[in-house]
Amino acid sequence: MKTRSYWFVIQIVAMELAAGQGTLTIAKDGVANADVVVSAQASAAVKHAAEELASFLRQVTNATFEIVNSPEGEAAHIYIGPDAARMVHPGFSTQDLGSDGIVIRTIKNGLILAGGNPRGTLYAVYTFLEDIVGCHWWSSTERTIPEKPTLTVPKLGIRYVPQFEYRNVSYFDAKDADYSVRNKLNGQRHRLFIDDGWRNARQDLRRGGRKYAWHKSDKWSNHSFYTVIPPEIYFAEHPDWFAEIKDDQVYGIDYIGYPNAGGKGKRAKTMEQCKKELRSLCLSNQAMRKEFVRNSRLAINWSPIASIFNVSQIDGMSACRCAQCMDVANDEGAYSGLMIRFVNGVASDLERFTGIMFDTLAYHYTRKPPKKIKPRHNVVVRLVVAYDEISRNPGKSNEISFSKPLTHERNRTFHNDLVDWSKICSRLFVYDYAVNFSHPIQPHPNLRVLGPNMRFYAEHNVKGFESEAHSRTPGTELAELRAWVLAKLAWNPKLDAQKLIETFCNGYYGPAGKHILAYIDTIHDAVDASGDWLHPGWGYDGKMFSLSTLDKSWAHLQAAEEAVKSEPVLRFRVRVARLPVMYVYLMRWNQLKAQAKTAGRAWPLPENAQTLFDEFDAIARKKKITILKRIYRLPQFAGFRR
Numbered sequence: 001m002k003t004r005s006y007w008f009v010i011q012i013v014a015m016e017l018a019a020g021q022g023t024l025t026i027a028k029d030g031v032a033n034a035d036v037v038v039s040a041q042a043s044a045a046v047k048h049a050a051e052e053l054a055s056f057l058r059q060v061t062n063a064t065f066e067i068v069n070s071p072e073g074e075a076a077h078i079y080i081g082p083d084a085a086r087m088v089h090p091g092f093s094t095q096d097l098g099s100d101g102i103v104i105r106t107i108k109n110g111l112i113l114a115g116g117n118p119r120g121t122l123y124a125v126y127t128f129l130e131d132i133v134g135c136h137w138w139s140s141t142e143r144t145i146p147e148k149p150t151l152t153v154p155k156l157g158i159r160y161v162p163q164f165e166y167r168n169v170s171y172f173d174a175k176d177a178d179y180s181v182r183n184k185l186n187g188q189r190h191r192l193f194i195d196d197g198w199r200n201a202r203q204d205l206r207r208g209g210r211k212y213a214w215h216k217s218d219k220w221s222n223h224s225f226y227t228v229i230p231p232e233i234y235f236a237e238h239p240d241w242f243a244e245i246k247d248d249q250v251y252g253i254d255y256i257g258y259p260n261a262g263g264k265g266k267r268a269k270t271m272e273q274c275k276k277e278l279r280s281l282c283l284s285n286q287a288m289r290k291e292f293v294r295n296s297r298l299a300i301n302w303s304p305i306a307s308i309f310n311v312s313q314i315d316g317m318s319a320c321r322c323a324q325c326m327d328v329a330n331d332e333g334a335y336s337g338l339m340i341r342f343v344n345g346v347a348s349d350l351e352r353f354t355g356i357m358f359d360t361l362a363y364h365y366t367r368k369p370p371k372k373i374k375p376r377h378n379v380v381v382r383l384v385v386a387y388d389e390i391s392r393n394p395g396k397s398n399e400i401s402f403s404k405p406l407t408h409e410r411n412r413t414f415h416n417d418l419v420d421w422s423k424i425c426s427r428l429f430v431y432d433y434a435v436n437f438s439h440p441i442q443p444h445p446n447l448r449v450l451g452p453n454m455r456f457y458a459e460h461n462v463k464g465f466e467s468e469a470h471s472r473t474p475g476t477e478l479a480e481l482r483a484w485v486l487a488k489l490a491w492n493p494k495l496d497a498q499k500l501i502e503t504f505c506n507g508y509y510g511p512a513g514k515h516i517l518a519y520i521d522t523i524h525d526a527v528d529a530s531g532d533w534l535h536p537g538w539g540y541d542g543k544m545f546s547l548s549t550l551d552k553s554w555a556h557l558q559a560a561e562e563a564v565k566s567e568p569v570l571r572f573r574v575r576v577a578r579l580p581v582m583y584v585y586l587m588r589w590n591q592l593k594a595q596a597k598t599a600g601r602a603w604p605l606p607e608n609a610q611t612l613f614d615e616f617d618a619i620a621r622k623k624k625i626t627i628l629k630r631i632y633r634l635p636q637f638a639g640f641r642r
Helices: 006-017 044-061 082-088 120-133 177-182 271-276 286-302 323-332 335-349 409-424 447-459 479-491 497-508 510-530 547-563 568-587 589-599 609-622 628-632
Strands: 024-028 034-038 076-080 102-107 110-115 151-153 157-160 166-169 308-310 357-362 379-384 428-433 464-468
Touching: 024 034, 024 044, 024 076, 024 110, 034 044, 034 082, 044 076, 044 120, 044 151, 076 082, 082 110, 102 120, 110 120, 120 177, 166 479, 286 308, 286 335, 323 335, 335 357, 335 379, 379 409, 379 464, 409 428, 409 447, 447 479, 447 497, 447 510, 479 497, 497 510, 510 547, 510 568, 547 568, 547 589, 568 589, 568 609, 609 628
Parallel strands: 034 076, 076 110, 166 464, 308 357, 357 379, 379 428, 428 464
Antiparallel strands: 024 151, 102 110, 102 157
C-alpha cells in the first residue's frame, strides 16, 4: 500500500492488537477525566515527562490533570514510565527498548506511556502529544497547540525503537534543549547538558541527556589529531610524528590508487609550516601512538560527560606519504586501512574505559573503505557525505550532487562507499550536509532528497545520523523547516518526507503555506531542469537561478505575504522565507535587470537596489542573523548605505 505515514501503519496494527478495548476519554468539556500516575522513585526524566504531559494536556483541554504517585479513584489513569506501568501491568518490560525506545498502549480505563532509560518515556510522551493529540514544536519559540476541550484517545498498542540511535541536527534552533527533546534529537550539538564548565559539565538528567557525548569542546568532536598531539608542544622534538608529504600535496592528492610505495615526500621544517599545511599525523609511528593514547586517557578522565572519544584526521588533504604509512595503505587498498588500524589500536589500548566508544571520520582520503581491516566493536565510523574533488572526480570541482538522491548515478562512488562500509562496520554513522556554507541564505533546493537518502541509510544499517548546518545563526534558508523535517526523519526514516514538508508549511505559515510550497516546488523543479551540480559551496550564479525562476518564485512569496498580511507573526515568518530570493536578486542585480529589459519582462522589484537592500537588512536584523557582517563584506553589497 502507498505509505501516507509510518505511524499511521503502526496505529492500524496497534488497533488490531488492542481489539476489545474501547476508546479512552481523558477530558470532556474542559474537565479532566484522568490523572497522571508516576512512581515516587521515578528518574528525573520520567518525572519531567509526567510534568510535560500534564502541562500540555492542560493547554489543549483547559483542564487540570493531577500528578499522583498511585492510581486511585474511578477516573482514567495515564501511567508514565516503566515503574508506573508495572502498577497496572506487573509483567511490563522495557527489554529491547534500549535508551530511546517507546511504548504507547491503551489498557482498560487507562493509558501507558513509557520507554527505555533514560529518554524513552520522554519520547513516548512527546510522540503521544504530537501524533495523537496534535501538538507541534516548529522551532524553539514557535509551536501549535490545538484546542480540544474533549479529548478522546483511540486504541493504541505502539512499541517502537528508532534505528538511528544517534540523531544530531545542527541548526541554530535545534540546539535548544526543549526543542531537542520534544523532537527526539540527542546529539552533540543539542544542549542536553548542564554547562558548569568543562570539568564540571553534567548531563541534563531531566531531559534525558545526550545519547553520545563527545567532550564539551567542539575541538574534541572532529578533526582531533592536533587536539591530542598539538604541534606547538610536540613538533620541535618530534617532527617525525607529523606527516611526510610531497611538494604538491597541500592542495590534494590521490590516495586511491597508490602508484608507488611512498617515501618521496618531505617532513615540515617548522611547526608553523606543519600547521599551515594542515599536516596530519604519521600513523605508522609507534612512539606517537603511545603518546596519543596517554593524552587520550587524560582527556577521557577530564571530561565526565563524554561517552565517545574522537580520533580523526585534520580537515585537510595532507596525510602522511612516508614509506611505512604507504605500505599499509597499499596493503589495505585505501588510506582508510591505515587510519582504522591506528584507531583500532587506540580503542584497544583504552578498552578499560567501559562505555566509551572511539569514533573516526571516513572523510576525503579516508572515505573509501579498506579491504582487510575491520573497525573494532568499540569503534564508530562517521562516513562524511563530502565531495572529494581530487581523488574521485579529477578535473571537476566536486563529486556528489546534493540535489540528487544518493542512489542516483551522479552519486555512485559515495553510494558504493557507504554500502561497502556497512558490510564491515557494526557502528556506522553518517555525517551529512544540509546547507550551503558559502551562501547560507540563498535557496538550496535539496529538500526532495532528504527522504530517499534517509531511507537509503536505514536500508544499509546506519546507526547514527548527523546533519551539519548553520548552528551559530538563525535565519538561514528555510532553517526551521529543515531542522523539523530532518528531526522527524532521523526518528523514523520511513516517514513520507513530502508529507512532512506539507505538514510543516501548513502549520508554520498558516494560510501562506500553500504559496510557500509552490515556491519550494518552483526552485526544486528549476534545479532538476538546469542540470546544476548542487553542493554545499554552490554559487549564486547557477543555471537554476534564471530570471524566469526567480520571478516565479518571487510571485509565490508575494502571494504568501498577502495571504497573512493581517497576522503579524505569520507575516514575519513569510518575510524571513523571502530572504533567499531577495539575496540572489541583490547579488545579481545589474545582470538580472539587464536581462529583464532585454526580454521585455516587467521588473517585479523596486527600481532602486538600495530599497530592496533596506528591506532585506531590516528583516535579517529583526531575525538576529549573526552572519550579516560576513555577507555585507561581499563586493555586491559594498555600495549599500547602512
